[in-house]
Amino acid sequence: MPAGGGRWRLPPADAAGATMLELIVVLAAAGVLAGVAAPLTASAIDAGRARSAAEFVAARLRLARQQAVAGSASVALVFDVVDGRETFRVCADGNGNGIRRADVQGGADRCSEGPYDVEALFPGVEIAVDASLRGPDGEAGSPDAVRFGRSNIASFSPAGTCTAGSVFLRSRNGLQVVVRVAGVTGRTRILWYDPPTRTWRDA
Numbered sequence: 001m002p003a004g005g006g007r008w009r010l011p012p013a014d015a016a017g018a019t020m021l022e023l024i025v026v027l028a029a030a031g032v033l034a035g036v037a038a039p040l041t042a043s044a045i046d047a048g049r050a051r052s053a054a055e056f057v058a059a060r061l062r063l064a065r066q067q068a069v070a071g072s073a074s075v076a077l078v079f080d081v082v083d084g085r086e087t088f089r090v091c092a093d094g095n096g097n098g099i100r101r102a103d104v105q106g107g108a109d110r111c112s113e114g115p116y117d118v119e120a121l122f123p124g125v126e127i128a129v130d131a132s133l134r135g136p137d138g139e140a141g142s143p144d145a146v147r148f149g150r151s152n153i154a155s156f157s158p159a160g161t162c163t164a165g166s167v168f169l170r171s172r173n174g175l176q177v178v179v180r181v182a183g184v185t186g187r188t189r190i191l192w193y194d195p196p197t198r199t200w201r202d203a
Helices: 013-071 101-106
Strands: 075-082 085-092 110-117 153-156 165-171 176-181 188-194 199-202
Touching: 013 075, 013 085, 013 153, 013 165, 013 176, 013 188, 075 110
Parallel strands: none
Antiparallel strands: 075 085, 075 153, 085 110, 165 176, 176 188, 188 199
16 A cells, blocks of 8 residues: 555556557567677677687697797698598607608607597688688689698797698688798788788788
């Protein structure tokens, strides 16, 4: 009971109608926002996975360089195609002549890690590239997503130098990112492809 012993009064009928109308407007607005947010969220997830995959590859390259310098022996990421997908192993020089495929296959250069399958670790992201895109240095496009010479081995020496090259990754929505390694310094960078300007930019 309200103060003064009076009775509770119900709101007028038109007030109830206004409240229902407001509720409908709010629900409609929420539906529109949800419809807009869903694609944005999917796009953000796609970009996030591409970034995480690139950072994973870059981090493993940087660690290989550190291991080579600390252990005074070459350490490399050895890329192979397994079941139609690019994978990589981490291998160390065991006989002092650098990392060679023959030594990897023969066991002289031991692979302590891998094979790592990027697509399995980061669903929707694969080691792949649009062959129509020019490279970061303006080089002609190529379907080859791993570009470390003919061997496809990113090998770091005890001095910290490396086989210069690139690893391209592509997301499910077509985002392109590349992990690049400089030869003399062994520095690793991540670049994103910007379709409007047709250029590669630092992440």
